[in-house]
Amino acid sequence: xxxxxxxxxxxxxxxxxxxxxxxxxxxxxxxxxxxxxxxxxxxxxxxxxxxxxxxxxxxxxxxxxxxxxxxxxxxxxxxxxxxxxxxxxxxxxxxxxxxxxxxxxxxxxxxxxxxxxxxxxxxxxxxxxxxxxxxxxxx
Numbered sequence: 001x002x003x004x005x006x007x008x009x010x011x012x013x014x015x016x017x018x019x020x021x022x023x024x025x026x027x028x029x030x031x032x033x034x035x036x037x038x039x040x041x042x043x044x045x046x047x048x049x050x051x052x053x054x055x056x057x058x059x060x061x062x063x064x065x066x067x068x069x070x071x072x073x074x075x076x077x078x079x080x081x082x083x084x085x086x087x088x089x090x091x092x093x094x095x096x097x098x099x100x101x102x103x104x105x106x107x108x109x110x111x112x113x114x115x116x117x118x119x120x121x122x123x124x125x126x127x128x129x130x131x132x133x134x135x136x137x138x139x
């Protein structure tokens with residue numbers, strides 16, 4: 001395979017001679033400039049690198065969405081798939097997704113009470129779960 005095609009936040013990206021040792025997290029941060037995907041533990045344990053990967057399942061005739069640890073996933077496994085990062089869900093330059101607004105308010109409230117912050121993981125995971133649930137119950 002000469003060219004790898006991946007869709008990042010709706011934008012088609014073609015990579016020539018993709019290196020199988022490059023992780024999705026490093027590709028997103030270094031090549032796409034998407035710094036919202038963090039590299040925390042680099043072992044898949046902290047969830048800071050979580051993104052949503054989507055593909056169309058022809059057998060089920062619907063898109064499938066799942067959360068992945070981008071620090072563990074080689075870029076070459078994503079040929080023909082779509083990746084949604086925290087920037088693709090929504091951002092302050094365009095508009096926050098309603099889930100992000102809700103989580104932001106809940107996080108601020110939570111921080112004032114417990115001083116613990118895990119909303120980055122929630123912001124990426126909850127849309128993946130929401131979209132999957134909407135698609136699976138819409139028929």
